Amino acid sequence: MDLILIISILLLTGIIAGFFAGLLGIGGGFLMVPVQYMILVSTGMDPTVAIRVAFGTSLAVVFPVSCAAAFAHHTRGGIDWGAAVPIGCAGLIGGFAGGTLASHLPADILKPLFGVMIIIAAIRMLTGTPVCRGEKDSCLFSWTLLGAIIGILSGLLGMGGGILLVPILLLFFNLPIHRAVGTSSACILFFSTGGILAYIVHGLRVADLGAGYLGYIDLLQWIILTGTMIPLSRLGVGAAHRLPAERLKRVFAGMMVIIGIVMIGILP
Template identity: 45%
Template sequence: MDLIVYILILLSTGAFVGFASGLLGVGGGFIMVPVQYFLFTAIGLDPDTSLRMAFATSLTVILPTALNGAWGHWRRGAVLVGPAILLGLTGLIGGVVGASISSYTPASILSFIFGLLALGSALWMLGSSYPEIIENPSNTRQSYLLWGFMGGFSSGLLGIGGGVVMVPLLNLLLKFPIHKAIGTSTAFIVFASIGGIITYIFTGINATGLPPYSLGYVNLLQFLVLAATSIPMALLGVKAAHRLPGEKLKYIFAALLVYIALKMMGVFQWLNLPL
């Protein structure tokens, strides 16, 4: 693949991911993982190594992107700090556990799990009636700690920020208004991604056949190119999110999840569709 095309793919992916992160409170791993997996396999890496590097590098991009998005949401009063910290504490632990399991699991299994998780989240959002919303919800600490761990586990296991799981949980189960669900999820992602990043670095430190400029399973070159556009675009996504009504945000989020789920589960390939 031509180097210029390779870089342009990464830059455009980073821009889209940054905007989606700010707009929907997701890390953007569900976009970066399939794109990076394609690029890593295109340069000759085996599928298992390619998927782990896609997970690890995506999480590394997600961290500064989520920091920028969380700052923008916090300035608009859309981050509930107490819940975000509780979710993040166990989210970090869950990220370590998920990444540890992912480092030794076949790529085909992880891709299918990734798709099922995204599809389940989308159907849950689309099938639920719009919930009774509490402007400042008072859930128990135990509930935040439990769901934080589950979100962090999915983050580490699948190289996503955890927002794919966290936004529906906060909005539908814990009764957060959609804008605060997105803002608080973005702050949670900062914690969740750290655990996964550290684990992927250590589990991949002695791996063989990695491309140049890799720190464990994290490829630093792809990180820099993706982050160059994802970080500034996150604030544009935040601005767009606060201009859209909550119901529209819910359906945009769900539609994106359905597409990514079908893509990762291989449905388009099975139907011979170029999507």
Template identity: 45%
Template sequence: MQLALAMIAESMLIYILVLLLTGMVVGFACGMLGVGGGFIMVPVQIWALTSMGVDPTLSTRVAFGTSLAVILPTSLCGCHGHICQGVVLWRQGVTLGLSGLVGALLGGTIAAHAPGELLRMIFGLVILAGALRMIFARELRRSRPQVVEGLVPYVLWGVAIGLISGLAGIGGGVILVPAMVIAMGFTMYQAVGTSTVAIAFNAMGGTISYAINGWGVAGLPAHCVGYIDLLQFILLAGASMLTAHWGANVTHKISEQKLKRVFVALMIIIGLKMMGLFNWIGF
């Protein structure tokens, strides 16, 4: 009996430490790269939940919903650091965010009724698509054409990326940052900074959707509000908020091209992992 209790305590300690470490990495990534960090959190959360015996489909939905809940406070902390650097374009960021909130509500509702395997495949494809777009985009320069004017492009991009955000359990920064640089005339620094504003709205819409659609579902882990795991939220958000501002400061100390390479490498690794390629080749 004592041995069993000791094993449970050890497993719980590992669980807590892994989530805290993940939260710290997520906060740093959010501040440095202008992404919510969902592409880092989701695989870890799915592993943690399935290792505790939660159904894989429910684990995926809970991971998506909780990831979006964590992204909200994390992105706001990262945003503060970028405001201090003067690279946040508020009108564009809020327009992208409000329209993204609508898309995220819809995306979260669709995901709440989709099988886990399909959701993980969508997640991987979204991440890889963003990485490939960054790789094959024309060279990012510090001096770029004027930022696109008018609200319509921002509304259309916001809704589309918000929908992806809700479907894939991510803030949408992995797609939004390349889109802002390539299609909207932002510098990399402006895109990263302004993205933290937009993804906060995306995260809010997705969180609401997952909480509502998961309400009363059988088989969820303890401490859940719909598909939002409050224990994971506290551990991840608490750790990520500590490191988000640090990441934002680091962004402005490295070159755009180095920032781009870090961004793309993370996206490719996580995307392939979630699509199951590493399992297929034996890793």
């Protein structure tokens, strides 16, 4: 694939993923991973290595993008730090564990299952009602367990984790949609950190990658996607706080269904 075409595809991907990262409180990996994977395979890279590079690079992009989105949400009072800290700390450890698993296991076995899970979560978010209505302090253990589980999935599949975290915060912790989106952005900072460390550590052992890579992180893709997504994520944050809560929930659920279908049927 021609370098100019690759750069153009990555720029377009960054624009779309960045806007939705800010709008929906997710990392943007839902779009970056399949695009990066297809580009890498088209250049002749082994599919197993390519999917790991796509996961690692996606998380490396997610971190600075989520920093920008979380700061924008924080300035609007949209983050519940009492929930974000325990979820995020557990998720950091989980992210490292997930990245380690992905470096040793055929991750594509889990992609269809993850796609089904996302679709079920989307349906549940549209039709369900909040479950945990008590004081938030009583949910501390649940927050920690939630962070560990989603952190593992984040590291394993190269996604920020917000695609699952936002509906869970809505349904089981009774957070309003705008606050759930903002809190998710803060948690993704922790999730992605653990995963990034794992993909760097284990990728450094792969001699075939050569120059232009930091472990399983493709530095060219990282520069292009990060530079595009950060300003677009701030636009997405502004749009999120202007949209009515129910409309934002429907947009989020629609994106989840699309992502689930992609994860089930498109990535080999």
